[in-house]
Amino acid sequence: MKEQEYINDLKEIKDIMNRSSRFLSLSGLSGISAGFCALVGAYFAYDILYNIGYNRTIIGQKKIDALVVIGIVTLLAALGSALFFTFREAKKNGRTLWDLQAKRLLINMMIPLVAGGVLTLSLVEKGFIGLAAPLTLIFYGLALVNASKYSVSELRGMGILEIILGLLATQFIGYGLWFWTIGFGVLHIVYGTYMYFNAKK
């Protein structure tokens, strides 16, 4: 009997350590919904690029403006839907969404993300548009690897894959949208599905 008590103690200790240091309300559904938004966004972006014969024609300011609008709408939709499912998961488990762990996760994710975002913007402004896709993928991957220490461990594997994809994309400038679609769309859906079914067990 004493043995069972000790085993229960150890289990409880492990649970407390996990719950107190990591943000665990990320549900696989948030990944799937974000990936889906990325695919829809990519479809509209592809439409614009394809119509003007990407690779051959110089992209005009009007097209760039349209692409930026698509990018922002996609980002907001992805963030919103991911937040919605995270909120639902937190509620289901009786946890508060905005706690110490959430703050820590957000801060540590934002550091590489903001650094990469500013760098990408300043390079795009100087005309290096082709570098936008690889750089955003690499820095998003770094942000995920960093965030994995404060959240579910699956983020680490996904981050590493995003970094590899970003580095690969530097060799195929001009196909940025394809890498973007794989990185932000397909990978999110694949990992989201994996997390969703893993958490159920």
Add this chain to the structure above:
Amino acid sequence: MKNLLNDLNKAFENKVRLGIMAALVVNEYLDFNSLKELLGVTDGNLASHLKSLEKSEFVSVRKEFLNRKPNTKYSATEEGKTAFTKHIKAIESLLK
């Protein structure tokens, strides 16, 4: 066998105290309310266990003001971390 039992620390016999230490070992610090929420105990219960851990110098306390509200931060001392690890190791080898 005798040795193993000696490594079990009396200070951690209580579940709440064990929980407090587990949470503080993996966090730089936690405030009173996060600890309370995490362990699901009452104010008085938590306070008395924290006090006893403070007395055995396993936990250190820092009082600060956050927007004029008092905010107490608890962290595990080096001594507390060592004692906790030793205690867990003793339980683990006891189970083997």
